[in-house]
Amino acid sequence: MNSDSDLQIAGDILEVPHLLQPAREHPVTVAEFAGLARAIAADRAQWAPLVQYDATSRWYHRLRTGPGYEVWLLSWVPGQGSGVHDHGRSSGVLTLLEGRLTERSRRGSRTLTVGAQRVFAAGYVHEVVNDSLEPAVSLHVYHPGLTDMPMHTARCEARAPRKPAHDALTA
Ligand SMILES: [Fe+2]
Numbered sequence: 001m002n003s004d005s006d007l008q009i010a011g012d013i014l015e016v017p018h019l020l021q022p023a024r025e026h027p028v029t030v031a032e033f034a035g036l037a038r039a040i041a042a043d044r045a046q047w048a049p050l051v052q053y054d055a056t057s058r059w060y061h062r063l064r065t066g067p068g069y070e071v072w073l074l075s076w077v078p079g080q081g082s083g084v085h086d087h088g089r090s091s092g093v094l095t096l097l098e099g100r101l102t103e104r105s106r107r108g109s110r111t112l113t114v115g116a117q118r119v120f121a122a123g124y125v126h127e128v129v130n131d132s133l134e135p136a137v138s139l140h141v142y143h144p145g146l147t148d149m150p151m152h153t154a155r156c157e158a159r160a161p162r163k164p165a166h167d168a169l170t171a
Contacts, residue, residue: 026066030093033069033141034117037095040064040071040139041115047097051137053077063139070145076101076136081129084155087122088148092141094118094128099136102129104155112138125152 027033040046040063052059053075064071076099084104094103094117101112105126112118120126130136140146 027069030119033093033143034119036071037093037117037139037141041095041097047073047137047139051075053135065145068145069141069143072140072142072146074138074140076130076138078130078133078135082127084125084127084152085149086125086152087120087142087146088150089122090142090144090146091121092119092143094120095139097137097139099130099134100132101136101138102131103127104129
């Protein structure tokens with residue numbers, strides 16, 4: 001017993017339903033979307049057998065849908081990239097499952113290794129490239145489902161820091 005605490009449970013805790021959070025079937029918060037991606041990443045049997053690599057065009061597969069969200073599996077052979085784009089009105093979570101990817105945005109370039117997660121809000125502009133020598137696999141959760149991925153003509157290059165009020169990037 002914890003004699004240092006004044007807090008004690010009297011009676012059966014299961015009889016206090018207002019203290020219990022029912023388990024949600026589907027994620028609704030950023031943390032829950034990131035958690036869903038981590039859970040899928042940890043269960044290789046869910047995604048590894050499905051992965052294909054296509055050197056001629058980007059390969060992607062819709063792994064799961066839920067109310068208001070979609071989960072996509074993407075592969076990247078060396079040299080493949082997304083081009084500079086945003087995600088329309090969708091926000092999302094990118095999780096690296098295998099290999100290594102480079103993400104470029106106006107804030108600079110970062111290397112994503114296995115387990116890395118990037119959370120971005122609607123309107124975030126970036127470019128993802130496999131500039132390694134090995135294939136890579138990534139998992140993308142979009143909320144709402146991705147219906148529009150406008151391409152941008154300007155390259156994503158790091159610029160001098162801007163004042164936050166003028167910075168359109170949100171992630
Ligand atoms: Fe993206």
